[in-house]
Amino acid sequence: MTPEFERSLSDYAELIVKVGLNLQPGQRLLIRGPIEAAPLVRMIAAHAYDQGGRLVETIWSDPQLAVTRYKHAPRDSFTEHSNWWWQAGLEYVEAGGAVLSITGVDPYLLKDAAPELIGTVQRTEGRAAVPLSRRISADAINWCVVGYATTGWASRVFPDLPPAQAQERLWDAIFRTVRLDAPDPLAAWESHNAARAARTAFLNEKQYTALHYQGPGTDLTVGLPENHLWIGGAAPTAIGIVNVANLPTEEVFTAPHRERVDGTVRATMPLNLGGNLIEDFSLTFEGGRVVDLRAGRGEALLRAQVEMDEGASRLGEVALVPHSSPISQAGILFYNTLYDENASSHLAIGRAYRNCIAGSEEASDEEFAARGGNNSANHLDFMIGSGELDIDGITAGGEREPLMRVGEWVI
Ligand code: ZN
Ligand code: ZN
Numbered sequence: 583m584t585p586e587f588e589r590s591l592s593d594y595a596e597l598i599v600k601v602g603l604n605l606q607p608g609q610r611l612l613i614r615g616p617i618e619a620a621p622l623v624r625m626i627a628a629h630a631y632d633q634g635g636r637l638v639e640t641i642w643s644d645p646q647l648a649v650t651r652y653k654h655a656p657r658d659s660f661t662e663h664s665n666w667w668w669q670a671g672l673e674y675v676e677a678g679g680a681v682l683s684i685t686g687v688d689p690y691l692l693k694d695a696a697p698e699l700i701g702t703v704q705r706t707e708g709r710a711a712v713p714l715s716r717r718i719s720a721d722a723i724n725w726c727v728v729g730y731a732t733t734g735w736a737s738r739v740f741p742d743l744p745p746a747q748a749q750e751r752l753w754d755a756i757f758r759t760v761r762l763d764a765p766d767p768l769a770a771w772e773s774h775n776a777a778r779a780a781r782t783a784f785l786n787e788k789q790y791t792a793l794h795y796q797g798p799g800t801d802l803t804v805g806l807p808e809n810h811l812w813i814g815g816a817a818p819t820a821i822g823i824v825n826v827a828n829l830p831t832e833e834v835f836t837a838p839h840r841e842r843v844d845g846t847v848r849a850t851m852p853l854n855l856g857g858n859l860i861e862d863f864s865l866t867f868e869g870g871r872v873v874d875l876r877a878g879r880g881e882a883l884l885r886a887q888v889e890m891d892e893g894a895s896r897l898g899e900v901a902l903v904p905h906s907s908p909i910s911q912a913g914i915l916f917y918n919t920l921y922d923e924n925a926s927s928h929l930a931i932g933r934a935y936r937n938c939i940a941g942s943e944e945a946s947d948e949e950f951a952a953r954g955g956n957n958s959a960n961h962l963d964f965m966i967g968s969g970e971l972d973i974d975g976i977t978a979g980g981e982r983e984p985l986m987r988v989g990e991w992v993i
């Protein structure tokens with residue numbers, strides 16, 4: 583590690599603790615990440631204690647062990663899982679602690695694994711995760727997701743470079759996406775958050791009943807539930823801590839109405855599922871449900887995602903990102919949702935975030951659905967933004983107001 587890189591990594595760790603988590607004196611911090619991320623995790627722990635953190639603990643993962651499992655484990659064992667992994671997170675949430683997840687595994691890690699086994703594990707883990715992900719999506723705690731440039735991931739993003747150089751390039755890109763290249767990154771985040779907060783305030787005031795999307799292969803109306811809330815820019819969690827749950831983040835997002843989505847939408851970027859690409863695909867909706875889907879590649883995989891459970895065939899997120907965002911302009915396909923979703927306006931099938939419909943944090947699944955919110959074990963983002971996408975807001979009176987033109991905000 584060169585002294586220069588060590589400084590950048592420490593600055594990144596500091597940003598994660600102060601802006602991403604906004605860790606409070608007296609809080610505990612649980613970090614979940616791959617063992618390759620140990621250098622960053624150690625720096626995060628140091629900054630966390632500097633901020634007054636009481637206890638920092640980690641749950642390490644070794645992505646290679648997943649490959650070993652798919653190769654050697656009994657075929658009928660993939661519906662099994664241990665609960666302690668999720669319980670650890672819940673214990674932190676109940677105690678008012680913070681949770682950090684570090685992503686960055688090789689996007690092609692599972693390319694040789696059987697798709698139906700991948701689907702089984704996703705379904706099993708998805709269900710096991712529901713109690714924790716519901717608490718997290720209700721913003722019960724300050725949580726954050728960040729990336730770590732592992733060698734495996736870097737080599738996929740920059741396949742023509744030698745591994746060390748690829749990793750350097752990916753770190754450079756990651757540091758830029760989180761504005762560490764700004765003269766004062768903390769101040770840069772303050773103004774970035776303020777700009778997004780102004781947009782969410784505008785959209786929350788407007789309370790459009792629907793959005794209409796128009797672009798190549800896309801003609802889609804997405805209904806928005808009553809009392810929907812746009813989120814983006816730093817917002818206080820249920821326990822009053824203002825944090826930024828994704829570093830980077832460029833989006834403002836809300837919950838679509840689970841029964842009021844009609845028309846066809848074409849994805850503008852490929853989707854990577856454990857090394858299996860879904861490309862050139864479109865979804866058609868009627869009354870909120872996917873009634874048709876087509877993909878140039880990976881159609882069966884996409885179908886399995888949509889059929890995971892009843893809610894997986896409906897939308898759970900609508901997010902707006904200008905085409906000129908720094909991540910979009912970097913022109914890199916990261917093969918990682920944290921980055922790719924912030925390059926482009928996107929939708930997600932599956933679970934909606936509880937804090938996107940006012941007063942729903944503690945609502946039962948039935949109450950949430952009655953308000954238009956979607957429940958599912960799945961939450962799968964796919965990108966639909968481009969420099970050719972126009973989006974209108976539709977008012978309660980049925981008037982159309984331009985929100986985005988050729989991929990850029992007009993408000
Ligand atoms: Zn999103
Ligand atoms: Zn999402």
